[in-house]
Amino acid sequence: MGFDELYGNEPVKKSLKKTLETGHVSNSYVFEGMAGVGKRLCADLFAQALVCEGEFPKDRPCGTCPACVKARSRNHPDIIRLEQAAQKASIGVDDVREQILSEVFLKPYLASRRVFIIGDGDVLSPEAQNALLKVLEEPPEYVTFLICVTKQDKLLSTVLSRSCIMSFFPLPVEEVNRYLAMRFGGGETVQLAARLSQGSIGAAVAFLSDDSAGKLFEGSVEHVIALNRDAAKVRETADFLIEEKENIGEITDFMLTFLRDCVFVKSGLENRVIYDNKLSQMRVFTEGVSKKGLVLAFDRLTDFKLRLKQNLNYNASVSETMMRIWEDFHDKGSGHQV
Structure with missing residues (x-):
């Protein structure tokens, strides 16, 4: 299968395959892109390809040689992974020293290269990056680092400047x-x-x-719709958001997308709706809400989501935001004043 296991991001795959064919392998690669687009899978496949014993470089990883079998079972001695410990908020300098610096100057055991995969590059502390930088400045010729991050700015510019950056995009x-x-x-x-x-x-x-994800989606949509009813629903919706505080990011995304879809329905652009399984509910819902009210509610919820990153009184902010959205739906908010 090789790189065929990785869906999308053809330019990245093409570039890495070319690297394998030419043998011009860099000492450090940064794989950057949103979560879930295949960065870690690609790092695993590229590491496997770099230790693969297959006859033809263009076909690596072959998936069948002893090296590939070891790599896929995470037992290859020349592929080292630095992961964030469950109990730690970041990867610190001691982690880099113990798991990378202690290994990096040892020559490969079986392959021609040693590959170090850092799957949680987002949480590398500045001190850890500086420790890593000492190796990147003068790396052993047989070493390759694969660092996965969601955004380039998670890494120091000095680390980026010594790495080949591969950008992954949403599919x-x-x-x-x-x-x-x-x-x-x-x-x-x-x-x-x-x-x-x-x-x-x-x-x-x-x-x-995750069964709870589907329930969270349904609950989010139901509570947005409920805000177009009597004011008593404001408290119920606020209570839902307070009880689900740990999932507030997903909830606000669900609600914002639903509101966005409702604006499209109101504008006669149903072909642009994402939640098309909710179209019938949207049609009924939007009959009782003005387009202006929907846009104001969308903007208000967006502002609330942005303010979540600040040190706000969560419960009070939730209650106020839901009340204001209820007012927007009923043309009572300040945004409706002429």
Whole structure:
């Protein structure tokens, strides 16, 4: 299978395959892109290819040689992984010293290269990066680092300048749907997961693998719709967001997408709706809400999501935001004043 296991991001695959053919391998690569688009899988496949014993470089990783078998079972001595410990908020300088610096100057045991995979590059502390930088400045010729991050700015500019940066992009919904159909079969839920994924296969798989995610989606939509009823629903919706505080990021995303879709329905652009399984509910809902009210509610919820990163009084902010959205839906908010 080789790189065929990785869906989408053809330019990245083409570049790495060319690297394998020419043998011009860099000492450090940064794989950057949103979560769930295949960065870690690509790092695993590239590491496997670098230790592969297959006859033809262009066909590596072959997947069948002893080196590939060891790599896939995570037992190859020349592939070292630095992961974030469950109990730690970051990867610190001691982790780099113990797991990388102690190994990096040892020559390969079986392969021609040693590959160090840092799958959680986002949480590398500045001190840890500086320790790593000492190796990147004068790396052994047989060493390659593969660092995965969601954004380049998670890394120091000095680390980036010594690395080959490979950018991964969200996949088209059709590509995500094709993968999900192969793994989970068809159906409305699978199609919904593809639309919700925002181009991330990882996010779609997580949605389908977690029953609570579907319930969270349904609850989020139901509570937005409820805000178009009597004011008593404001308290119920606020209580829902307070009880689900740990999932507030997903909830606000669900709500914002639903509101966005409702604006499209109100504008006669139903072909642009993401949650098309909710179209009938949207049509009924938007009959009682003005387009201006929907836009104001969308902006208000967006502002609330941004303020979550600040040190705010969460419960009070939730209650106020839901009240203001209820007012927007009922043309009572300040945004409706002329």
